[in-house]
Amino acid sequence: MLQLELPLQPEPSSPAELLSRLRSHGLTALSAVTLHHNRSVMVSLGSRGTLRLHRGYAWAPDEVLAAVARFLRPGIRRSERAAARAALLAFPVERFAPSPRPLVRRPEAPHDGDERILARLQTLHAHLNREYFEGRLTAIPIRLSGRMRRRLGELRVERATGSAEEIGIARRHLRRDGWEAVRDTLLHEMVHQWQAESGLPVDHGREFRRKARAVGVEPRAVKVDG
Numbered sequence: 001m002l003q004l005e006l007p008l009q010p011e012p013s014s015p016a017e018l019l020s021r022l023r024s025h026g027l028t029a030l031s032a033v034t035l036h037h038n039r040s041v042m043v044s045l046g047s048r049g050t051l052r053l054h055r056g057y058a059w060a061p062d063e064v065l066a067a068v069a070r071f072l073r074p075g076i077r078r079s080e081r082a083a084a085r086a087a088l089l090a091f092p093v094e095r096f097a098p099s100p101r102p103l104v105r106r107p108e109a110p111h112d113g114d115e116r117i118l119a120r121l122q123t124l125h126a127h128l129n130r131e132y133f134e135g136r137l138t139a140i141p142i143r144l145s146g147r148m149r150r151r152l153g154e155l156r157v158e159r160a161t162g163s164a165e166e167i168g169i170a171r172r173h174l175r176r177d178g179w180e181a182v183r184d185t186l187l188h189e190m191v192h193q194w195q196a197e198s199g200l201p202v203d204h205g206r207e208f209r210r211k212a213r214a215v216g217v218e219p220r221a222v223k224v225d226g
Contacts, residue, residue: 125142152188
């Protein structure tokens, strides 16, 4: 495990400084760095070279940023990526940038017809898995969400292990856009599931775009209007 000697009162790097430091570690194609508090996906590279990074990494020493760069580098061995991932997760981001107190939400009440819709989504997942992923993806829980206002779907990833936990589909997406559009959204999220199960970063970077095009879905994240 990576052993870090952290200063007692380190000064955080600005997003511009983080961008420069990460470029020096080989991520020369980065266009920007944005910071967040999301502990589910600590590091995420967008399709236009924007890196979303947990705010705690603003205090990270160079060896941790080097691990971030290795983790995101395309084409490295799975064992090397796993080691880089372990190194970047070993850095105590919450010590420097504690997450805001989470809002405790009540579970969503089921709607009439949910059982039938979820069964159809599970059947569709199994069909798409066989057609595009040679049946290699694991069966995964799927939920319907009435709380998604701009997202069509999402993949939840367990931070500590990187494993895919659940796919969510927006209720309003199904209601407004129909099953053909929901099929494409489910397939989009299955590409993210493929990333997670392949030990890749779960993002919209190069590997995502390549796989998305191969299975015939829009590589960009699509949002619901209104």
